[in-house]
Amino acid sequence: MSFSDIPVPVGPVYEGERIRAKQMYVELGGPKIDKHFELVRVKQPKEIKDGQVTIHGPDLKDMKEGERYPIGILVEVAGEQLEEDLEAVFERRVHEFCNFVNGIMHLNQRYTNWMRLSKTAYEKGFNSLELLGTVLIRLYKAELPIIKQAQVTFYTDPKAIEKPYEMAMGIYEKRDERARTIHDEDVDMFYGCVLCQSFAPTHACCITPDRTSLCGSINWFDARAAAKVDPKGPIYEVPPKECKDKLAGEYTGVNEMIKKRSLGEIDRIFLYSGMEFPHTSCGCFEAIDFYIPEVNGHGIVDRNFDGVAINGLPFSAMANQTGGGKQMPGFNGVSIQYIVSPKYQQYDGGTETIVWMPKAVKDRIGDFLPQDLVPKIATEEEVQDLAQLKTWLQENNHPIVETWADMLEEEEEEEYEYEEEGAMVPMGTVGMTIPGAGGVGGFKIILKNCKVHAEAIIIKKIDSKGKRKK
Numbered sequence: 124m125s126f127s128d129i130p131v132p133v134g135p136v137y138e139g140e141r142i143r144a145k146q147m148y149v150e151l152g153g154p155k156i157d158k159h160f161e162l163v164r165v166k167q168p169k170e171i172k173d174g175q176v177t178i179h180g181p182d183l184k185d186m187k188e189g190e191r192y193p194i195g196i197l198v199e200v201a202g203e204q205l206e207e208d209l210e211a212v213f214e215r216r217v218h219e220f221c222n223f224v225n226g227i228m229h230l231n232q233r234y235t236n237w238m239r240l241s242k243t244a245y246e247k248g249f250n251s252l253e254l255l256g257t258v259l260i261r262l263y264k265a266e267l268p269i270i271k272q273a274q275v276t277f278y279t280d281p282k283a284i285e286k287p288y289e290m291a292m293g294i295y296e297k298r299d300e301r302a303r304t305i306h307d308e309d310v311d312m313f314y315g316c317v318l319c320q321s322f323a324p325t326h327a328c329c330i331t332p333d334r335t336s337l338c339g340s341i342n343w344f345d346a347r348a349a350a351k352v353d354p355k356g357p358i359y360e361v362p363p364k365e366c367k368d369k370l371a372g373e374y375t376g377v378n379e380m381i382k383k384r385s386l387g388e389i390d391r392i393f394l395y396s397g398m399e400f401p402h403t404s405c406g407c408f409e410a411i412d413f414y415i416p417e418v419n420g421h422g423i424v425d426r427n428f429d430g431v432a433i434n435g436l437p438f439s440a441m442a443n444q445t446g447g448g449k450q451m452p453g454f455n456g457v458s459i460q461y462i463v464s465p466k467y468q469q470y471d472g473g474t475e476t477i478v479w480m481p482k483a484v485k486d487r488i489g490d491f492l493p494q495d496l497v498p499k500i501a502t503e504e505e506v507q508d509l510a511q512l513k514t515w516l517q518e519n520n521h522p523i524v525e526t527w528a529d530m531l532e533e534e535e536e537e538e539y540e541y542e543e544e545g546a547m548v549p550m551g552t553v554g555m556t557i558p559g560a561g562g563v564g565g566f567k568i569i570l571k572n573c574k575v576h577a578e579a580i581i582i583k584k585i586d587s588k589g590k591r592k593k
């Protein structure tokens with residue numbers, strides 16, 4: 124496969140390239156654009172014009188530098204062995220293949236896709252979506268040889284994107300609806316995915332019926348279809364083997380898988396916990412489940428929410444802390460679909476611990492949550508800070524309030540431990556001011572959701588004059 128006719132280099136080496144706002148020529152999709160999507164559909168061979176790229180709306184060369192535009196990417200493929208279950212798995216490859224292009228940054232998936240084209244790539248001649256479509260078609264056919272024909276359609280006009288966007292949303296919902304029909308105990312095989320290892324080398328998704336992949340794109344049915352057609356590919360079977368803890372969702376087979384795929388970095392995962400041995404998080408998660416120690420509950424923030432979550436942090440700040448393939452108790456990357464599963468963080472108390480989420484997420488999943496709980500979950504419309512949240516939860520009889528008495532008892536016990544042994548200091552959100560010389564100036568440290576264990580803290584004054592010795 125050659126890309127010699129493409130004005131910028133193309134290859135896996137460019138995955139992970141970041142394009143900052145100052146470096147970008149244009150932005151396509153993303154949180155500031157209303158409608159955008161990417162979708163793959165399996166078609167009959169006669170419905171495809173192999174190699175054809177169509178653009179509805181302004182092409183890159185017609186766009187104004189520094190502006191944002193909608194983007195819809197519809198990839199249609201045909202091949203004898205193709206089936207509808209493979210669509211979502213093929214769709215996830217849009218992310219990877221776009222990122223192969225030096226000068227294109229692609230983030231997220233489905234209706235959260237977000238792209239930037241760099242000024243440098245544009246100046247080198249990458250000035251048409253025709254070029255991107257051609258790259259996608261070549262890569263799809265080369266990397267997935269069961270695809271025999273492919274065509275790509277782009278939508279960049281706000282009017283033209285409306286209909287295909289609605290169609291895409293309907294298809295995502297159909298896939299999610301099907302995923303809600305089965306549960307982990309109904310199957311004897313789980314699946315793993317390592318597509319995100321180029322960004323998060325120690326991350327591997329474990330995809331089960333209850334735990335749709337973090338990106339929300341690949342459910343258990345999709346993973347099963349992908350592993351069947353390409354057993355040695357990035358999506359593979361994970362026999363669960365012995366269940367060590369039903370509540371936590373700990374399986375020996377899953378532990379073995381993560382140990383092997385994280386190259387020994389991680390050896391234990393609780394599928395249904397965000398607090399103990401949580402599933403690793405890459406960077407593509409649809410939402411973050413975060414613990415709020417002040418109310419002993421959990422908040423959820425999705426990547427479309429552009430405000431500040433109830434803990435005072437925007438999604439982007441929490442995403443930096445959560446992602447990268449780490450296990451980060453208290454911050455767990457999740458799919459929206461997993462939130463409505465009966466297994467949702469059941470080891471930590473389950474759905475009943477959810478106290479806050481953005482209004483848009485609540486509107487989207489409210490019908491699938493326990494109906495008596497829904498009116499007790501606060502959103503940005505009802506509360507703006509933790510004090511208001513606390514009052515709201517009490518006034519609305521949220522079940523989490525019943526745990527506060529236990530929490531206080533535990534805190535007292537821990538405080539006692541601390542006084543007796545100097546062991547562990549439990550911290551909610553605590554500000555400490557360290558005074559400077561003579562009690563003036565100094566600096567402030569804010570500690571959120573952490574426990575500090577130290578035998579001693581030594582703060583030394585650095586003699587800056589001494590350091591500048593020549």
Ligand code: SF4
Pocket residue numbers: 215316317318319320326327328336337338339340341405407408
């Ligand atoms: S988030 Fe998980 S399932 Fe989705 S592409 Fe990444 S590794 Fe695969």
